[in-house]
Amino acid sequence: MAREYAIYDVFTGTKLAGNPLAVVFDAAGLSGEAMQAIAAEMNLSETVFVLPPDNPTHAHRLRIFTPATEVPFAGHPTVGSAVALSERRHGTPDGGLDLVIMLEEKIGPVRAAVKLQPGRPTFAEFDLPKLSEQLPLEPDADGLAAMLGLAPRDIGFENHKPSLWSAGVPFLIVPLRDVAAVGRIVFDRQIWARVSPADSLRRAPVYAYCRGGIHHEASFHARMFSPSMGIAEDPATGAAVAALSGALHRFDALPDGLNRLMIEQGVEMGRPSHIHLHIEVFGGAVSRARIGGEAVPVASGVLHV
Incomplete structure (x- = not known):
């Protein structure tokens, strides 16, 4: 099965800086073992797999893997996925667009705000689902x-x-x-x-x-x-x-x-x-x-x- 993916550099507005992230947009049908193998193949700090949400009022469910293990929560995958999914759906509208999306991670729901701006890198931020x-x-x-x-x-x-x-x-x-x-x-x-x-x-x-x-x-x-x-x-x-x-x-x-x-x-x-x-x-x-x-x-x- 063909599954589209993208690689984003995260926590930077400059290409080939920051932390690279792979986002697999349609991970339905993949087992956890397959996701882990793909993450090892990508060999980036993390690879995100996008799935339909458990709660229909939420945008997406994410599973996050390092090359060696699955993690319940991570920052650069949350920011990068919020940006990638928003750009994939909305592009960069001429007048810009501010969005709020709910992402499901193993830790629980994560609220992310995304700012799409023409001619500028997209910015996203999220509320910590659990305080330190x-x-x-x-x-x-x-x-x-x-x-x-x-x-x-x-x-x-x-x-x-x-x-x-x-x-x-x-x-x-x-x-x-x-x-x-x-x-x-x-x-x-x-x-x-x-x-x-x-x-x-x-x-x-x-x-x-x-x-x-x-x-x-x-x-x-x-x-x-x-x-x-x-x-x-x-x-x-x-x-x-x-x-x-x-x-x-x-x-x-x-x-x-x-x-x-x-x-x-x-x-x-x-x-x-x-x-x-x-x-x-x-x-x-x-x-x-x-x-x-x-x-x-x-x-x-x-x-x-």
Whole structure:
């Protein structure tokens, strides 16, 4: 059977930057095993398979696979799929068009807003289906430093400390002293297999970050490593930023109101990505968080499976 697909670069307005995503538009009839095999064949950080929704009032159901496993939720597949599906249906209307679509993921319904603009990359953002929560962790600064090929003094900045957070997918969040330290990371997966906490499925990916960045608008600079997902390093990780939102609120004591942040990632890979994170705080607690970014098409084709 012929199934159309497209590849989008996500969290960027520039082709051949950001994080590439494959979107298979008609996945009806494919088994989970077939989807996993196709994702391994694509060998991108993630491949999305579009299915009819379980709830007829929703737009689509998505299944998201890395080269090694299925995940219940991910950021760049949500943004990229929202853009790809909206452009496929509406094109880029002359006067522009703002849409709100409901996407079903394994974590639950995800509300996405899409802005189609003639002559500009399409922007999409989504509400976190689950707010970030902290999980138990007994950090070993020496072990974390060895895992990253750094010195213990590079771990942490201000009052930011290593911690474990999840907004659907757990991430080991490791603050580093500065951009130079982030750039010096040499990730050791054997040490990671010893020091990273594990749930019933896999060991937690590592999200290393520092304050500031290369881009003048960057609030934070980050890198992500996930051997258990088959991802040596990821150019942009929305699910990690979703997890990071909880750590930023805790360590920075974000004020009530709307806090607008931009996280850059992928710089060291030559695929700079810009992830917009909006955190709404009310009464000292996070009431809502959104992640957004641009996405641009770079390829299309047909799968004969």
